[in-house]
Amino acid sequence: MRIIGKLKAIIIIIIGISMVVSTVGCQGKGGNISVGDLDDEDIKVWVYTTFYPIYDFAKKIGGDKLIVENIVPPGVEPHDFEPSPKQIAIFSDADVFIYLGEPMDPWAEKISGDLEARGLKVLKAGEGLMENDDPHIWLDPIIAKELSKRIFQTIVGADEDNREFYEGNLASLNEEFDELDREFKDGLADITRKDVVMAHAAVGYLAKRYGLNQIPITGLSPQEEPSPRKMAELVELVRERDIKYIFFEELASPKFSETIASEVGADLLVFNPVGGLTLEQIRSGEDYFSMMRRNLENLKTALE
Ligand SMILES: [Zn+2]
Missing domain, CATH: 3.40.50.1980 (Nitrogenase molybdenum iron protein domain)
Known part of the structure; x- marks a missing residue:
């Protein structure tokens, strides 16, 4: 009887520990990133972008229908940036991952296959647009327009329900690129x-x-x-x-x-x-x- 009693106690402890572990492991998408009071019901698509221009275009297309997080922190020069394994673990739970492509974010290229295998929609936005290893395509408003079109398509692929909303935002964004092109x-x-x-x-x-x-x-x-x-x-x-x-x-x-x-x-x-x-x-x-x-x-x- 005493042995059974000890076993019972051990089993209760094990169940207790596993409940704590599963609670800790269940923080929802984005892990410890603060997103205010949004509850999961409102969040349709969670997008991660590697660096600023892609982030800005995705945000302008997504409006308040999706959450866009940028991986390179503010004030950090993006060329030599690499995220930590901890950061990668966080955005591995997102819905969409958008990067430009080598030579801008070579670390993203390396993990893109893994992210796809985890079910994320992955976009290499600069595919086929770069010449001579020069990544700075976003500084040409006309190429930036093409980048935005690709970002739009990927977002719609993850959230078809809001297609019209995203289309409207893309149209406004296109006008802004055309206006900027005229100004230049x-x-x-x-x-x-x-x-x-x-x-x-x-x-x-x-x-x-x-x-x-x-x-x-x-x-x-x-x-x-x-x-x-x-x-x-x-x-x-x-x-x-x-x-x-x-x-x-x-x-x-x-x-x-x-x-x-x-x-x-x-x-x-x-x-x-x-x-x-x-x-x-x-x-x-x-x-x-x-x-x-x-x-x-x-x-x-x-x-x-
Ligand atoms: Zn540069």
């Missing part, structure tokens, strides 16, 4: 200069679209630092062409832009590649379009 065309129609010295090679597609000549200080990623020889060549080129402004970025070190500017007596201007916004920018309501318009103003200043 008009704004850069009468420029006398073409050369833009950029902190990193972010404007390849933008330059091609609007007839600019990109001179990057670092490479396709801000982490590719220039050699002293390359810096000397850049200084010479800037002098030769009498370039008055050097661009720098907010999420990468401005040191190379500053060095060239002080060497030749040029002024510094910010260009935001919209790969990521700071918390302050997000709080003050900035988005892809407001950043692009500020970029256009600064390009006009540099090229007049």
Whole structure:
């Protein structure tokens, strides 16, 4: 009898522990991410995006019908970002996962198969749109339109019930891209200069679209630092062409832009590649379009 009593006690303890474990394990989609007072009934689609422009486009299409979470945190330069295994575990429970594709988010490429196997709808939004290993397609409003169309299709694939709602939002977004494209065309129609010295090679597609000549200080990623020889060549080129402004970025070190500017007596201007916004920018309501318009103003200043 005493042995049976002990066994009973052990079984009760085991049941108790497993109940605690299952309660802890059942926090719903998104794990410990705070989403206010939403209850699961209201949440149709839970979308994770790798970095800002994709996040912004998905949010504009999804409106309040879906939850969009961005994986690269605010203020973090997206090129060298990789999520932790803990973060990956969290968004592995989402409904949709959208990334751009190598070389922007190579970590996403690696886990995309696993996510699909878990039942997520996965979109490699930049598939077939990138040339020469240059990921910065979102900076061309016309290619951004194509990205948004693909994001829309994936969202509808996960939530057909709200197709019309998403269609309406996509139509508004398309108008905004067209308007931005017109502003760039008009704004850069009468420029006398073409050369833009950029902190990193972010404007390849933008330059091609609007007839600019990109001179990057670092490479396709801000982490590719220039050699002293390359810096000397850049200084010479800037002098030769009498370039008055050097661009720098907010999420990468401005040191190379500053060095060239002080060497030749040029002024510094910010260009935001919209790969990521700071918390302050997000709080003050900035988005892809407001950043692009500020970029256009600064390009006009540099090229007049
Ligand atoms: Zn970049």
